[in-house]
Amino acid sequence: MKLESIFDVDRRFVFVGIFLALLIPMLVPYPLPCKPNKDVENMYIGIDDAISRGKKIFLSFEYDPTGAAEQEPMARAVMRHIFSRGGKAVIMCKSGGQQGQEMHQQLLADCAQEYGRSYGADYCYLPYKPGSTNLVINLGQSLRSTWPQDVGGTDLADLEVTRDVQRLADFGYVMIICSSLTTVVDWLTYGQGPYNLNMGFGVLGNVTPDVANYTNSGQIKGLLGGLIGAAQYEQILLDKGINLMRRFSPADLASAHMVSFCSRLSDPEADGLGRYVWDALSPATQAAVRDVIKEGYDNLNAAAKTDIAAALNRVIMRTDVIPDAELSKAKPGHQVASLLDGQLKERAPQILRRLIVEKEFGKALVAAQSAGQAMTWMTPQSIAHVVLIVAILFGNACYLYDRARRKKHSQI
Amino acid sequence: MRFFKFYLPISLAFAMAILGITSVFVPHHYSDNFQKETVVWFRVLGGVTMFIGAYSLLKVHFNRIRRQQKGWGYSALLYAFFITVITCAIVNYDTATGKSKGPLEARNMATKDGVNWIFNAIQRPASATQYSLLGFFICSAAYRTFRAKTVEAAVLLVAALIVMLGQVPLSATISGAIPWMSNWLLNWPNMAVKRAILFGICVGSVGTSLRVMFGIERSYMGGD
Incomplete structure (x- = not known):
């Protein structure tokens, strides 16, 4: 029997193996510490710095249930940071996030309750509007002509949080949570470039290597790449005691x-x-x-x-x-x-x-100082990665053994 | 006829391209106004294409049902859901108040109505499930295809394993060198190749834009 036939195992066995590798650590949560990388630290510093200068933060939530497992923890961590520091934020929903508007609003309401912030004074939500590139161009020119009203139909001029902001350049930091490279390029070309904005991104893990191009060039000042990026941001919040400041939600x-x-x-x-x-x-x-x-x-x-x-x-x-x-x-x-x-x-x-x-x-009751969602979920992901790596190495060992045996037989 | 079919579209494309380029580089309020105006036009055109898209989708699936092609049941399901969602949106029935608000009043996302129920109970979990399943297929594919058959394949395999392990916090617990190697692979060799591809794409885009501007590329007019 050829050992390398182990590669031809029915894929359902692989599915079951990965499923168990994910399920068992989920049932027994054991969050691992995550060392934040430079891009994550840059985002934290960028947001902190903007708030300390009295500037507002602009966020674009362009994620929906499809990417929520990776991107909702990012949004939660960033909102907790902003609210804990007494920062004010304007959050919009653009293409890619239209299916997630209810999730976005629930998340914002939860975070606001945790830190005693209120809608209108500390944050507002601008509902989904079609158009991708055009919206970014419009926002650069005028916030109110792009979104005259918030999600509840209130004029932006009547909301305390939007009263003194006219366009993107008035914000201290712009953070986009999106799932495609095209969106990142749109924001950089029509937002960051013309107005020299401090801009950071939260993207899915599979897009991160593509987006990293722009961190090296200095166009992106802060990047949360996949669940690990969110977990690293949560680690900073834990270390700085920001979670401890939470009220109940x-x-x-x-x-x-x-x-x-x-x-x-x-x-x-x-x-x-x-x-x-x-x-x-x-x-x-x-x-x-x-x-x-x-x-x-x-x-x-x-x-x-x-x-x-x-x-x-x-x-x-x-x-x-x-x-x-x-x-x-x-x-x-x-x-x-x-x-x-x-x-x-x-x-x-x-x-x-x-x-x-x-x-x-x-x-x-969930403890204030407990690890966040992303940190907890990183452990099952770690186990799944290790299981897959071990399986690949074992399969390759079998393949190489077979090959050596064949070579030996052919020499005889 | 040649004027309407050929010269007019080409002239419009050329004029709009020149105006578009100029408005980016000329800091004048005329340029700003032009940009603002064209952006609104884009959005209006985008709205119109939604109708064309819906018409085209329904037509394709109608033909599939009529000819009873393989998988026509899915097309019937598409029609069923299309009609259901449209009906729910038009009726705009609020279960909390027990009143129908009709199609002219804006829907509130917090309202307990049919569209929100379909979205929350069907679309949200279905799309999340679909994406989650991808992970299993990728794992299966990785396991079955990563074989060190040649030296190049072996190098690829080692690089992939290092990056795979470097992306989880467990790697730092094993050795601090693993995340460092993973980042090095992503930020140096990987980035160099990606940038080369990106530059190629950008130069290609400029070339294609010039071809459209000067009427060499005419496929958007329905020709070759």
Whole structure:
């Protein structure tokens, strides 16, 4: 039997192997640390610098469910960074993102809630408009003639965030999350070039090598390439303590533990924190929580989640539910403690209150300092890559062994 | 007739090309206005082509159903969905209020209507699934085709394995040299080749544009 026939194995076996290599680490999440590369660091510095100069950030979300696995974590990480620094952002949707508008808006609302930002004052969303190159040219000339109104039909002149910006050149940093090289070239040719913009891109992993051309030339100042790029940005947010500054958002309610969370929330015996949160909920949310317990169904509707997150946020923003004297209960880890002693000193009480709430509700709440989506997903991807590499090496070893054996036989 | 079929389109193409080039290089408000105006024209033309595209798509699939060609069932499905989505958009029924807003009122993405349901329940998961499946096919193809049959194939195999491993954080845990080698391969040999191709494409684009401008390339008029 020829060993090299291992290459001719039915492809379904390869599919099953890769599926298992992805599934097992997903069930047991173990995020690996990611060392940010220069392009990712440049984007972080570019955005940070623009905000510190009092400039606004312009973002174009041109991704949809197809590329969301890679690009949504990018968008989330960047928005968290902007909102945590008190930055203001205008987000638009161009061709490529028309199918993802609802996702974009949900993501923006989540991030805004996490950092206590509001629509209109801190950010706005400009809905999908057809045209690719033309839109970029138009935006360079006039923002308001391109998009007279935002997604809710409000004139841009009436929104605080867009009141003093006229065109692309007025923004401190422009970030495009897109999936094709053509789009990148359009933005560089008609946006970055004529107006010398600070521009960064978040692209799919398979486009990254093509786009890297423009980072070397200095036209692109910051690049997030694929899921690894998003994971590296998340690593920076973790290191800088930006995640710790988060308030609760609907995304922090872990679906897997929803029944136990709801039971804990509606416990009639509960006092103190649990009772306060329950009383702060609307009757509709309380009814939804009771339904979850009754049906044993691990999900709550979006409105109920938002209401619960708002109630939890009231706990961490007030001093009467968890008084200052009780903050020592939080017992932060070494890394968090050093951040609280340093750059996050001013926000320490709020962060400690959040840690206490997280302890109270256990795994039902996603920890503020937990690794992001991209970092968590990079582990299954790493395992899948290693499995594939081992399989290729094994197959080649078999092939080379067969070839050597054939050569030996022919000599005899 | 030759004037309308030949000289007029060529003259228009030449004039628009000259105006387009001039408007980029001449910093004058006339140039700005010209650009603004043409951009609007492009968008209007883009909107019109949507109708042509839809007509062409429906015609192709109609013929497929009529002749009962292989896979005509998919064409029937296309018609079913086309009609359903158009109907839902025209009726514009809001389940929250229980009212039909009609085709003239703008649809809100937060509204619980038919179009949003089809989009969220069918299109979104289907397109995400389709893209996810690609990963499995690429893995299968990589496994079956990466064979070190020649020296060149062996070099390609080694480079591919280094880049594949260098793209995940696990590589840095194994050795810091792996991500460094991966980046070197991407930023030097790979980039050099890509740039050469890119320059070739750009020069080719300039050549094609000049051929269109001077009427040498006439395929856009329906000829050879």
